[in-house]
Amino acid sequence: MSGTAYAVEAHALAKSYGGTPVLAGVDLRVVRGSVFALLGPNGAGKTTTVRILATLTGPDAGSATVAGFDVVRERRRVRRAISLTGQYAAVDELQTGAENLRMTARLAALGRRDARARAAELLARFDLAEAGDRRVATYSGGMRRRLDLAASLVGQPSVIFLDEPTTGLDPSGRQAMWDVVRGLVRTGVTVFLTTQYLEEADQLADRIAVLDHGRIVAEGTAAQLKERVAGQRLDLTLTGRGAYKAVAAHLHGRLAHRAPERLTLSVATDGSAAHIRALLDEVDPARTEVTRFAVHTATLDDVFLQLTGRTTKEAARV
Known part of the structure; x- marks a missing residue:
């Protein structure tokens, strides 16, 4: 050898x-x-x-x-x-x-x-x-x-x-x-x-x-x-289809993930309280569009989605 x-x-x-x-x-x-x-x-x-x-x-x-x-x-x-x-x-x-x-x-x-x-x-x-x-x-x-x-x-x-x-x-x-x-x-x-x-x-x-x-x-x-995607991501669940479309359009180009069947969008964040508050105020200033949110550490699935345009479940069906 x-x-x-x-x-x-x-x-x-x-x-x-x-x-x-x-x-x-x-x-x-x-x-x-x-x-x-x-x-x-x-x-x-x-x-x-x-x-x-x-x-x-x-x-x-x-x-x-x-x-x-x-x-x-x-x-x-x-x-x-x-x-x-x-x-x-x-x-x-x-x-x-x-x-x-x-x-x-x-x-x-x-x-x-x-x-x-x-x-x-x-x-x-x-x-x-x-x-x-x-x-x-x-x-x-x-x-x-x-x-x-x-x-x-x-x-x-x-x-x-x-x-x-x-x-x-x-x-x-x-x-x-x-x-x-x-x-x-x-x-x-x-x-x-x-x-x-x-x-x-x-x-x-x-x-x-x-x-x-x-x-x-x-x-x-x-x-x-994972660092290529973001250290953290903010998952936003919207109140309805109209709110989902409006927020998706506003965040276009910054979205890390879309789940229209669950009315959920994900955007990168540094995980700090200040940045999360700023994002929520940006997308929902009237506080009527976002029904709940959650912060998650970025996963390899997020990486896979960003790099290939597909989730692993979608890729497996191809």
Whole structure:
């Protein structure tokens, strides 16, 4: 492995399908031993980026290295250093958990005894030891995802790509996966994950990049990205449709969020009492238009909305 401090580096990655640009010059740097989150709506190019970095497809232009190896010229060396877990668990439901892991270990050229030992180690590590002799068809969604990730670690990769790893999981399953990811990083593994869950990136990522229409539109820590929107936001609930339209028109260009179905508008504020009073007096001098207000710390969802023009729920429906 190269002595570079970066586990993943990409410069000006470009990719088109059928003449339609999917990536339009993506630059990335991921520090070794960290969690990097790539956020973006459906169709932004997240999976294409991962496929290029994992050597499953080649870029039309640009360059990238993973674990110090070029993804085009040194594909075999890259593949030995990484694992890729897709959006849906790729395990054999007719086999037990232990059989899945032993089979994967044998395919990775481990001997029979070593394969059995590695399978037992991973089952224990992912809290699946008691379920190891059960057929995977009886597993919950969260258990299948953990088994899938365990299988991807049989070869002890230094870089793990997780493409929307908690898709379809309930809150407890998602929390369990987050704990697994944190445990991986403590062992020195680099985790590159794509997600549409802003809370996931906020909880896990050391650094976050927002991808939209094939371009990186923002990058930084969660705190840095939130600062781009505002430290705080003031949510105003209006008395009726007419008041909503009037205040929205007045604040045009300064709005951080609109929720017409709830008659609610959001505007940036520094959170001080003086600024909040000034905003309320500005938009509702007669004190007849605003029925209630609330002050919130800016979230990654606010960042996502400002940068992509969509909430994460809207992006998921695209």
